[in-house]
Amino acid sequence: GIQVEQSPPDLILQEGANSTLRCNFSDSVNNLQWFHQNPWGQLINLFYIPSGTKQNGRLSATTVATERYSLLYISSSQTTDSGVYFCAGNTGGFKTIFGAGTRLFVKA
């Protein structure tokens, strides 16, 4: 099956700082998504981004499908951005596989 590698595994930011999270796939993927898991465990869809670039407020994401990676940008980070960020995708079947996540803590 596909392998999903996320980096960095942990990240501590000062409020207001910017960051880039990366997701590498071992094979071509479909339906790539970025999720944020809040402290209560709820997974929130941030982006559905199989290719190209999307922006939503302070967040943006870019997927380069031909090179099997995706990036999530967080600008002007806030304490509420803390949590775990996951990327996930599938290879044409129904099963969606998750990376190990990036655990982000934003300090006030």
Add this chain to the structure above:
Amino acid sequence: GAVVSQHPSRVICKSGTSVKIECRSLDFQATTMFWYRQFPKQSLMLMATSNEGSKATYEQGVEKDKFLINHASLTLSTLTVTSAHPEDSSFYICSARDLSANVLTFGAGSRLTVL
């Protein structure tokens, strides 16, 4: 947007009892739903794919007799943890894909504690 409702959010049970968790797609139909398990500070592990009107497909290493899945309608899938033991304590999360938007949406999760 697509909403997936999951309950109970928290459940505590005694060893040997069975616990049922429900997952509903509220504003879309889902022929396929997915059940994940998450241990503390770890990623989501796919347990099984729930198929409406047919048997679930279990991932390798997941006991189908321990984790019974029923997908009786296009909006409801249930996961029953049978004869629960403390090692079954975990966070269980269901999801479904809204095909109109092709977005995988998750329920809020169910935290199971087996005493």
